[in-house]
Amino acid sequence: MKAEVLAALKEADGYVSGQALCDALGVSRTAIWKDMKKLKEQGYEIASVPNKGYCLLSAPDVISENELRSIWKAKWAGSEIHFFEKIDSTNTQAKRFAESGSAHGTLVVAEQQETGRGRRGRNWESPSGEGIFMTLLLCPDLIPVQAPMLTLVAALAVAATIRKKLDLPAEIKWPNDIVIGGKKICGILTEMSAEIDYINYVVIGIGINVHNRYFPEEIAQMATSLYLEGGNQVNRASLIEAIWEEFEGYYEQFTKSGDLHELKNEYNSLLANMGKQVKVLDPREPFEGKAMGINEKGELIVDTWEARKLVSTGEVSVRGLYGYV
Ligand code: BTN
Numbered sequence: 001m002k003a004e005v006l007a008a009l010k011e012a013d014g015y016v017s018g019q020a021l022c023d024a025l026g027v028s029r030t031a032i033w034k035d036m037k038k039l040k041e042q043g044y045e046i047a048s049v050p051n052k053g054y055c056l057l058s059a060p061d062v063i064s065e066n067e068l069r070s071i072w073k074a075k076w077a078g079s080e081i082h083f084f085e086k087i088d089s090t091n092t093q094a095k096r097f098a099e100s101g102s103a104h105g106t107l108v109v110a111e112q113q114e115t116g117r118g119r120r121g122r123n124w125e126s127p128s129g130e131g132i133f134m135t136l137l138l139c140p141d142l143i144p145v146q147a148p149m150l151t152l153v154a155a156l157a158v159a160a161t162i163r164k165k166l167d168l169p170a171e172i173k174w175p176n177d178i179v180i181g182g183k184k185i186c187g188i189l190t191e192m193s194a195e196i197d198y199i200n201y202v203v204i205g206i207g208i209n210v211h212n213r214y215f216p217e218e219i220a221q222m223a224t225s226l227y228l229e230g231g232n233q234v235n236r237a238s239l240i241e242a243i244w245e246e247f248e249g250y251y252e253q254f255t256k257s258g259d260l261h262e263l264k265n266e267y268n269s270l271l272a273n274m275g276k277q278v279k280v281l282d283p284r285e286p287f288e289g290k291a292m293g294i295n296e297k298g299e300l301i302v303d304t305w306e307a308r309k310l311v312s313t314g315e316v317s318v319r320g321l322y323g324y325v
């Protein structure tokens with residue numbers, strides 16, 4: 001109910017009368033008054049003037065189920081939204097939802113993660129009020145070898161949204177880190193439950209550094225936040241919504257063919273490694289070469305002095321010769 005009141009306040013151009021809200025939502029004046037009170041307690045600034053009604057003056061950067069629902073435009077991504085003030089990990093929670101039968105498109109968002117997880121068993125620091133921590137559950141009609149491409153689709157959606165919405169020069173470090181000025185702003189962790197030829201589900205977890213002003217010394221050279229890059233007016237809820245709306249479009253293009261041939265040019269245009277010397281940390285044999293973009297399978301094409309090599313996602317990681325990218 002609060003989500004509908006909030007949506008009505010956001011849509012109104014100025015004041016909206018209490019009676020109009022009652023009529024539109026089919027509830028009593030007291031119910032509306034109670035919702036306004038709760039919203040104010042959450043930090044929304046709402047003016048209430050006799051004979052004029054209510055007017056939303058400012059919205060805090062809160063992420064809540066109501067806030068998300070009041071602005072949601074994506075069609076199926078976020079068909080169910082679960083918000084937690086604190087959770088172990090949104091990926092772990094999304095997997096729990098999947099195991100108990102939740103639907104394709106279920107979204108888990110948290111203000112804080114106690115054991116946020118990164119790739120290769122690393123931690124993902126997830127303090128309250130600083131970032132975006134979210135995971136989308138997918139039950140795609142794909143085979144397991146196609147699943148890693150979903151991570152590249154998600155990376156494209158995040159980079160494109162940051163560019164469009166915040167006008168910041170986000171790029172992709174293959175396969176799925178988002179960087180600005182060569183520093184990481186977002187990481188993506190995709191996990192899957194599958195049989196040999198059948199995917200039960202995939203969870204795509206996205207962590208974005210939003211309001212962080214400092215990073216621990218060990219990672220300060222490699223990490224940045226939207227705030228530090230000049231995007232200081234970021235509203236996390238609306239960024240979350242925009243990312244999944246964008247993702248839907250790319251996802252539909254990807255699943256039509258089951259490969260990245262339609263998306264590869266756009267992905268390559270945002271690839272921070274493009275044309276750069278990279279070191280491929282292949283556990284069998286590391287090698288160096290020039291990154292030439294991805295192919296339709298999402299493999300990174302690397303030209304070494306002796307041959308053209310294709311690098312697939314997985315255990316391999318890629319570093320710049322002169323820095324992180
Ligand atoms: C990386 O190592 O770059 C991937 C980091 C992924 C972090 C996100 S935050 C939301 C989701 N829940 C997790 O536990 N991890 C992912």
